[in-house]
Amino acid sequence: MSKPRPISGFPEWLPPQRMIEQYVIDRLRRTFELYGFAPLETRAVEPLDQLLRKGETSKEVYLLRRLQADPDAQTGDDALGLHFDLTVPFARYVLENAGKLQFPFRRYQIQKVWRGERPQEGRYREFLQADIDIVDRDELAPHHEAELPLIIGDALASLPIPPVRIQVNNRKVCEGFYRGIGLTDPDAALRAIDRLDRFGPQRVAELLMSTAGASESQAKACLSLAEISAPDASIDDAVRGLGVEHPLLDEGLAELVAVLQTAAAHSPGLCVADLRIARGLDYYTGTVYETQLQGYERFGSICSGGRYDDLASAGADRFPGVGISIGVSRLLGLLFGADALSISRPVPTCVLVALPAESDRPAGNRVADTLRRRGIATEVSPSAAKFGKQIRYAQRRGIPYVWFLGVDGEPDGVKDIRSGDQVSAQAGSWQPAAADLLPTVSDQPAPAAGRPPENLDNMPR
Structure with a gap:
């Protein structure tokens, strides 16, 4: 037998690193339970039609097929994929078990996920996530959107890691602004703005014009909105200063300010409003979060999530929710690479x-x-x-x-x-x-x- 070669993107920690990972898992679990979240684990596979029904994820899904499966089959066991996050399977779980759950339902889930993207430092194809979500029947009170970053702040503060800063935005602010300036495809505009850190303003402006139907002046207005950042309620005045009006914009700003004020009372400096944060997945409808690890900002977010209203819905049954996910493997991989954790x-x-x-x-x-x-x-x-x-x-x-x-x-x-x-x-x-x-x-x-x-x-x- 020839010497085996590692497969990139599938980390296998050494025993001391695995012990650190277990320590992190235990600390996160303890914090989540202190806030009343119950544990849950869902299956690793989901039907492809469920995995592909929300967001631009088709290139990320790993297929699961039997060796002797019919390659043309699209039903049953021959049309399954490994879940790429824990939110989609959780939404399915809620729909299947709604009659057995008490709402609002608070759950945490620490589990492996699989995502077919290019491996790089801190980014893997198989990795561990730690999620918390709150879902309710028909309506979900907006105060839950202000609660989640506080829980994540406490959970990460319990670990021997650098401080974090949670960046928050609200999809309603962006969508209301885009509609207020006359754009008819706000989702396309959001996807373009989500690429701002990678592509830069000039290329994003071109994307806005080519994919969202924006004029040059509309693209400039979208970029002006994305430049706004504030740690407190002054975010409202900054956005109003752009002179755009729309009812959805008003609603989003009120929710965003409430998140900032709640966070400032609980953990001053934890949250900052950053209107370039869009989150690429289409199922988010309200507050969205991204989390930067101080000193590691160049690697992007180590924790993200947001509000979703329609992901867990079927017919007349609707279970809006809000969730946030810590990339445990991503976080540890960055710190291990810098020799920043020891046991x-x-x-x-x-x-x-x-x-x-x-x-x-x-x-x-x-x-x-x-x-x-x-x-x-x-x-x-x-x-x-x-x-x-x-x-x-x-x-x-x-x-x-x-x-x-x-x-x-x-x-x-x-x-x-x-x-x-x-x-x-x-x-x-x-x-x-x-x-x-x-x-x-x-x-x-x-x-x-x-x-x-x-x-x-x-x-x-």
């Missing part, structure tokens, strides 16, 4: 039980079982080698403590192999230092492994 040890193990002889393994297992029942991660030495070799094994794995079984009536002892300090101990009562019980994640460089004392084979224990 205090590369294994969960806190204690290694050393063995004087192989015949002592049953006694070592009993000690390990007692420690584990008390929540102390423990493993028994893989071999009854000389003690120096067993200590070196613990050091290589980053295990801070080595447990020695008592012989000839002597009590057991436990050694902190970083300092060399050793004390007598009983498995039913000994407790490691609080900082050593579990690995800790930090934005500081990982500590270098200490050098064990010389002549380990003959050292006292």
Whole structure:
């Protein structure tokens, strides 16, 4: 068998990185639950007609087919795709289970998604997302749009990462403005403005004229709107200063100001209105969010979402919602690439039980079982080698403590192999230092492994 080659865009973290990822997941889950969100996991596949019915996603969907499937089939198992986000499957789930849910329904979902785009730093084809959504029946109160960025701000603030800034806009502001200046295809205008950071003003102006039917003066007005940014209610005056009027514009500005005022009262500086934020997916209808990680702005948003009114709808049943998604793999990939996250040890193990002889393994297992029942991660030495070799094994794995079984009536002892300090101990009562019980994640460089004392084979224990 030839040496396997990695597939680009499908990250496989090393164990220490996976431990950091699990730490992040646990922190996010805890914050979401503090705000009353219930856990949910949906299937990985959806019918293609559902995946393709909203937004420009046809080039991103991975097809799922059986090896012997009929290539021309368009129904059943032969017309399935892997979900490219968690919002579309969540909307389907709500429609299927509406009779069993209590509204407004608050859920969080931390799950893999697949997206067929070009892999690059912090952008993958298989990645983990952490989503929260609030949906209601028929009508969703706008205050929920102001609540979500506060939750995300608290969730990300619980992690050892750089500060974030959440940029907010409202689709109604943009659409009302475009209609107010006479454009008849506001969706096309939004898609053009969404490319502003990538293409620049001149090319976006050309897009507005070629795809949205804008005149040169209308394109200039659209770009003037996109240039407006403000951290507070002054956004209203800035937009009004462009001299455009439309009822939808009034409604959007009121909702946008409410989001900014709520955020300022909860977390000053967390949110800023940025009217170039459009979000490319067509299903957003109100507030939209993008989140910049300070120091990593060039990589784009690490968390985004918005309000949607019609995604979860079928016939007379309508469940408007608002959601936001953290790109967990994207966030971690950027920080791993910059060596900006570390973990205090590369294994969960806190204690290694050393063995004087192989015949002592049953006694070592009993000690390990007692420690584990008390929540102390423990493993028994893989071999009854000389003690120096067993200590070196613990050091290589980053295990801070080595447990020695008592012989000839002597009590057991436990050694902190970083300092060399050793004390007598009983498995039913000994407790490691609080900082050593579990690995800790930090934005500081990982500590270098200490050098064990010389002549380990003959050292006292």
